[in-house]
Amino acid sequence: MSTGAVHGLKRRDFIRYSSFGLALGSGGISVVATAKTSAPANLLNPYVVIHDDGRIVIAAPNPDVGQGVNTALPMIVAEELDADWKAVEVILAPIDANRFGAQFAGGSLSVRNRWNELRQMGAAAREMILRSAAQQWGVPRVELTTQPSMVLHPPSGRSASFAEFVAAATEQPVPADGEVVLKARSDYRLLGQRIVNAAASDIVRGRPIFGIDVSVPEMLYATYVKCPQIGGVPKTANLAEVKGLAGILDAFIIAGDAGPPSFDLSKSIHVAGGVAIVASNTWAAIKARRTLKVEWDISSASTDDSAAIEAKALKAAERATGEREVKNSGDPEAAFANAKRVLSSVYATDFISHAQLEPQSCVAHTTATAVEVWTSSQTPGYAQATLAKLFELPAEAITVHQVRGGGGFGRRLSNEYVREAAVISKHMGKPVKLQWMREDDMAFDFYRSPAYFGLQAALSESGELTGWRNHVVSVSSDGEEANYGAGYRGYNFPDDVIPNVHISQTMLASKTPTGAWRAPISNVYAFAEQSFLHELAEAAGQEHREFLMAALGEDKWFKPDDLASLNTVRAREVIAAVTRAAGWGRGLPEGRGLGLGFFFSHAGHVAEVAEVSVNADKQVTVHEVWVAADLGQIVNLSGAENQFQGSVVDGVSALADQRISIRSGAIEQTNFHQYPLLRLPQSPKINVEFLASDYPPSGAGEPALPPVAPAICNAVYAACGERIRSLPISRAGFQVV
Amino acid sequence: MQVSINGKSHELAGADPDMPLLWALRDLVGLVGTKYGCGVAQCGACTVWLDDVPIRSCQMPLGAIKDRAVTTIEGLAGDILHPVQEAWIAHDVAQCGYCQAGQIMSAAALLKSNPNPSSEAIEGAMAGNICRCGTYSRIVAAIQTASTRLQGLSFYEVGHDTTESQFDGKVSV
Ligand code: FES
Ligand code: FES
Numbered sequence: 001m002s003t004g005a006v007h008g009l010k011r012r013d014f015i016r017y018s019s020f021g022l023a024l025g026s027g028g029i030s031v032v033a034t035a036k037t038s039a040p041a042n043l044l045n046p047y048v049v050i051h052d053d054g055r056i057v058i059a060a061p062n063p064d065v066g067q068g069v070n071t072a073l074p075m076i077v078a079e080e081l082d083a084d085w086k087a088v089e090v091i092l093a094p095i096d097a098n099r100f101g102a103q104f105a106g107g108s109l110s111v112r113n114r115w116n117e118l119r120q121m122g123a124a125a126r127e128m129i130l131r132s133a134a135q136q137w138g139v140p141r142v143e144l145t146t147q148p149s150m151v152l153h154p155p156s157g158r159s160a161s162f163a164e165f166v167a168a169a170t171e172q173p174v175p176a177d178g179e180v181v182l183k184a185r186s187d188y189r190l191l192g193q194r195i196v197n198a199a200a201s202d203i204v205r206g207r208p209i210f211g212i213d214v215s216v217p218e219m220l221y222a223t224y225v226k227c228p229q230i231g232g233v234p235k236t237a238n239l240a241e242v243k244g245l246a247g248i249l250d251a252f253i254i255a256g257d258a259g260p261p262s263f264d265l266s267k268s269i270h271v272a273g274g275v276a277i278v279a280s281n282t283w284a285a286i287k288a289r290r291t292l293k294v295e296w297d298i299s300s301a302s303t304d305d306s307a308a309i310e311a312k313a314l315k316a317a318e319r320a321t322g323e324r325e326v327k328n329s330g331d332p333e334a335a336f337a338n339a340k341r342v343l344s345s346v347y348a349t350d351f352i353s354h355a356q357l358e359p360q361s362c363v364a365h366t367t368a369t370a371v372e373v374w375t376s377s378q379t380p381g382y383a384q385a386t387l388a389k390l391f392e393l394p395a396e397a398i399t400v401h402q403v404r405g406g407g408g409f410g411r412r413l414s415n416e417y418v419r420e421a422a423v424i425s426k427h428m429g430k431p432v433k434l435q436w437m438r439e440d441d442m443a444f445d446f447y448r449s450p451a452y453f454g455l456q457a458a459l460s461e462s463g464e465l466t467g468w469r470n471h472v473v474s475v476s477s478d479g480e481e482a483n484y485g486a487g488y489r490g491y492n493f494p495d496d497v498i499p500n501v502h503i504s505q506t507m508l509a510s511k512t513p514t515g516a517w518r519a520p521i522s523n524v525y526a527f528a529e530q531s532f533l534h535e536l537a538e539a540a541g542q543e544h545r546e547f548l549m550a551a552l553g554e555d556k557w558f559k560p561d562d563l564a565s566l567n568t569v570r571a572r573e574v575i576a577a578v579t580r581a582a583g584w585g586r587g588l589p590e591g592r593g594l595g596l597g598f599f600f601s602h603a604g605h606v607a608e609v610a611e612v613s614v615n616a617d618k619q620v621t622v623h624e625v626w627v628a629a630d631l632g633q634i635v636n637l638s639g640a641e642n643q644f645q646g647s648v649v650d651g652v653s654a655l656a657d658q659r660i661s662i663r664s665g666a667i668e669q670t671n672f673h674q675y676p677l678l679r680l681p682q683s684p685k686i687n688v689e690f691l692a693s694d695y696p697p698s699g700a701g702e703p704a705l706p707p708v709a710p711a712i713c714n715a716v717y718a719a720c721g722e723r724i725r726s727l728p729i730s731r732a733g734f735q736v737v
Numbered sequence: 738m739q740v741s742i743n744g745k746s747h748e749l750a751g752a753d754p755d756m757p758l759l760w761a762l763r764d765l766v767g768l769v770g771t772k773y774g775c776g777v778a779q780c781g782a783c784t785v786w787l788d789d790v791p792i793r794s795c796q797m798p799l800g801a802i803k804d805r806a807v808t809t810i811e812g813l814a815g816d817i818l819h820p821v822q823e824a825w826i827a828h829d830v831a832q833c834g835y836c837q838a839g840q841i842m843s844a845a846a847l848l849k850s851n852p853n854p855s856s857e858a859i860e861g862a863m864a865g866n867i868c869r870c871g872t873y874s875r876i877v878a879a880i881q882t883a884s885t886r887l888q889g890l891s892f893y894e895v896g897h898d899t900t901e902s903q904f905d906g907k908v909s910v
Contacts (some may be wrong), residue, residue, distance in 0.1 A: 206770020
């Protein structure tokens with residue numbers, strides 16, 4: 001622990017919470033929590049502290065980068081605790097696997113993975129309070145019940161606040177699993193309601209809650225300049241000249257590791273070589289970059305050229321089978337030989353960048369014996385592990401504070417900027433805030449892999465889909481193993497449903513770093529498969545919705561009890577719901593069309609309908625999008641709906657005109673003028689419907705993204721008759737207006 | 738150099754006149770509500786007011802401010818929240834929240850000059866503010882709510898899409 005208090009956080013508060021095991025990050029959430037009461041606190045379990053004055057503090061275990069888990073996860077605890085949500089303060093949990101298990105933000109898994117644990121934690125704390133109340137009042141435990149933050153004894157009509165019993169409750173043995181009864185869903189007061197984000201009040205006031213806002217005493221400001229040709233390392237630089245500039249405290253070369261980084265989250269200790277400029281404020285460091293001149297050694301750098309990768313990929317995807325077989329079920333050879341019709345199409349998607357709005361930053365303080373970092377990482381546990389490895393220190397010597405992140409989308413899964421900050425701090429012997437520029441963020445992302453699909457389908461006499469081939473061409477750092485986000489996903493429609501299926505891959509060598517981009521893999525597969533299915537429906541002379549319903553086959557949950565496996569009953573229900581809501585089949589004026597897309601990913605069954613119009617100049621207006629989903633139990637209706645609305649906007653944004661192009665190993669786009677994000681006037685009206693569902697909850701951050709592109713592209717086809725087979729659609733001359 | 742920020746005069750002795758207001762606010766004054774998103778006038782995360790006009794603080798050198806008054810997100814609320822801030826909570830607009838200080842400053846400036854903006858006026862005023870998380874429909878709804886409020890109508894007459902129990906309509910600072 002550093003001795004300094006975090007910006008805006010009083011030392012006294014810090015000690016108070018640390019002693020209960022709830023060391024705070026730098027977040028304004030925690031500042032609010034500590035500011036509201038100085039009443040003694042009682043720790044019931046790692047998640048629940050109740051103050052003597054009745055205020056309830058609930059720890060949010062997982063990083064929040066905008067997906068709302070700092071609200072949703074505490075809500076689950078609060079529901080079973082039967083806490084009055086208005087009295088709940090949320091704080092960010094310390095990063096500590098012993099108490100909080102795996103703390104990460106990815107795969108839409110936070111709610112799904114913690115559902116049982118957090119209900120148990122809330123219920124156990126409630127049970128401890130009730131047992132104390134029973135002792136204090138001399139009544140049997142079974143006669144007691146609760147209302148929000150109150151203990152009730154109906155036989156006597158007696159009632160009292162939780163606060164009356166919490167001090168004694170901390171002495172109670174922790175009830176074992178099975179000793180507490182979880183609520184029936186019909187008794188939920190909180191879950192499924194619209195609850196305002198726990199950070200909303202801080203956000204609208206501009207309180208210091210983001211990674212970029214962290215400030216510690218004696219902190220210096222750094223920028224880090226890397227070789228535009230990814231993987232190059234510095235040979236020499238005009239350091240003396242830079243050091244002479246106003247406000248510059250130091251400028252030095254970090255030899256670093258030559259060659260591009262890998263997306264090996266748990267193991268990578270790669271630090272790209274570069275030049276660090278350390279200054280007394282951010283601007284001085286930024287300004288000095290204009291003066292800096294570096295000579296790079298590019299012998300190990302990437303020489304990627306995205307146009308060349310694309311040309312090769314498109315050629316490869318013309319073949320319906322690739323180098324490596326991934327799945328071969330039924331008898332695809334026979335199915336295609338006996339088909340009445342065989343259709344083939346090639347679909348293409350480009351590299352894209354995450355472009356989360358907050359560029360990477362990290363405050364680090366590295367000494368000979370310890371490293372302390374404040375970071376908005378989506379994988380703080382990996383940050384800890386890889387820092388320990390990099391500095392050859394025991395894990396206990398590494399302290400990672402989680403801080404709210406301004407968007408993630410998978411970008412913050414990797415921790416290379418955390419390592420850069422720690423290395424710079426070590427050199428300076430002082431805490432350092434490393435601030436990436438937007439240009440750094442765009443030049444050194446782990447991009448979404450491009451993917452090319454050679455699709456082939458066999459249709460029977462009656463127009464039934466009897467065979468399916470998919471040859472997926474994507475990228476690989478070693479030319480063999482698919483890069484993260486470039487591989488094959490299981491539990492798939494149509495792959496697992498159609499009787500005769502052959503899936504294969506071909507991997508093209510590429511050194512450009514790639515990684516997980518919101519709904520990885522699914523986001524490209526959905527576009528290709530769901531567009532192609534629409535093509536097939538047309539070819540079979542069938543109505544799209546009916547064709548899709550039939551293609552889903554029998555009612556089946558492919559791996560019963562595994563939420564991550566396709567359930568065709570749930571699939572059909574969301575398709576039925578969304579087409580009902582959108583008025584599917586209604587007449588539309590010339591130039592307007594409705595398009596449908598369905599996808600199952602991240603344990604969520606989601607169907608979407610888009611209404612678009614297309615004019616003679618190929619300008620596309622996305623008027624309205626309808627979404628229907630089965631996510632099981634909804635935790636926070638407002639939060640889940642917000643994620644879905646955002647996913648639709650993100651989907652339109654990405655398909656419109658986002659692409660990363662690479663020349664000689666360097667990224668060509670530098671900032672938002674070359675990598676446009678959707679703006680308010682282009683944003684469609686969005687209707688979200690969550691179906692009532694008895695299933696446990698699944699995450700809301702990702703599954704609504706994949707169906708967006710096919711729904712819109714199918715609608716464009718309906719509107720103008722042109723089939724879009726490449727993303728972004730600007731490549732086919734379309735423009736979203 | 739003297740700069741008036743949120744009604745208080747700040748002496749920024751020896752500051753580089755080239756320094757964009759954005760970085761001066763964040764690093765010199767310690768007001769970090771104003772955000773860095775792009776540095777090139779593309780995203781609007783850095784929006785503040787200069788004499789009530791919304792500007793991109795990443796493009797405003799300290800030396801060019803002169804005697805104009807700067808208002809940041811931290812200075813928007815008085816004793817109670819600005820109606821735009823209230824509406825932002827009531828509609829649960831934010832996802833990550835990173836863009837929202839800039840969005841709120843643009844929206845509040847719009848309503849100051851045009852208390853009853855049309856949809857087109859809202860689109861025009863907000864087109865410079867990117868929300869990467871895609872909260873646009875809630876932003877529009879919140880502006881409409883705040884507009885109604887500013888015209889003297891009760892907050893609750895217009896209806897909003899979050900539980901009223903979470904929001905008492907007067908969030909004190
Ligand atoms: S940071 Fe100023 S407009 Fe983006
Ligand atoms: S809420 Fe995340 S960028 Fe707007």
